[in-house]
Amino acid sequence: MNFNATLIGQMITFGLLVLFTMKYVWPPIMQAMQDRQKRIAEGLASAERGVREQELAKAKAAQMLKEAKQQATEIVTQAHKRANEIVEQSKQEARTEGDRQLLAAKAEIEQEVNRARDQLRSQVVSLAVAGAGKILKREVDEAANASMLDDLVGQL
């Protein structure tokens, strides 16, 4: 249990250990810890910023949604209006077209009627002539009566 040179040896060892710790151990570890501290602080700050930005974005999105809804409503209203217009226009066109076709049909019918009437008339004439011819077969000379018959046809 005597004191001896071991004491001096231990003091030297201790001194060397402290020197090495000071030079090579303490600064890098401290540096790393401080850097991490800074990074964590920055990370927290940016997270907070992110939250705020998200809130802003949410508000913005809500605003945009509202606008979009409004626009959609407008568009639907306009579309209804336009549809009504188109329907009205179509009705109008249909009516005009119907009128036009009716007129054409009427004209055609009239034409047909006229033609039928002409035909009928000529047939009646020839029938009358034939009937008269049969009745008057012997007495009436066809050639003598031709002018009178033409007159008759013109009156019909």
Place this chain on the structure above:
Amino acid sequence: MSESGGHSATGYIIHHLTNLKVGEGFWTIHLDTMFFSIALGSLFLWLFMKAAKSATSGVPGPLQNLCEILVEFVDTQVKDSFHGRNPVIAPLALTIFVWVFLWNFMDLIPVDLLPSIAALFGIPYLRSVPSTDLNSTFGLSISVLLLLYYYSFKVKGPVHFTMEILTHPFGKWFMPFNLLLRIVEDLAKPISLGLRLFGNLYAGELIFILIALLPWWIQFVLGWPWAVFHILIITLQAFIFMVLTIVYLSMAHEDH
């Protein structure tokens, strides 16, 4: 075990408390103490330098984590009790804490293990716990005392420092008394530091040796609780040594 005292209990204990030494008189060197303290110091440096070299501000690995916890712990202690600016104090405190802890930790290794292994290689004596050697604990505490004086001188200047020694705490009319008080105070610091660590660990080791004398089937009944209790003791002693060093150095920096 048979080198010095045969198989008797006294011989066993004495054998366990004898250092492996070379040299004569004062110039004796305790080879085992030196070997283990240098080996543990190198282990400390190797671990921490490995961590420091690959230290990253990103996600730390397990080793870096461990070192950072210790560094931060020591740094907090230093910041709590030391208010000056001195780049030496914190690394010094870290060295003391880890080194003394490693010394003390050797106490938890079974008392016969390392001496028996050494005996296989023909080494007759081996004490594996450096803090049960007064030379180790006083080597540390005297180094701390020298640092105390160095910084007192450096911070206060020779004149102011001499004045402080002569006129505190009772004023200039009690100069001799003040000086005497100061001498006692400055002697008490290293002696209490060194003896506290030595006493705790020496007593602990002695009890481990006594437990080792019991029959093998009963040893764990006492050995286990004592070892568990010792986990607290070795950490606490390292912590106390570190904190007192910081406090003493802080006092050396303070201007009265």
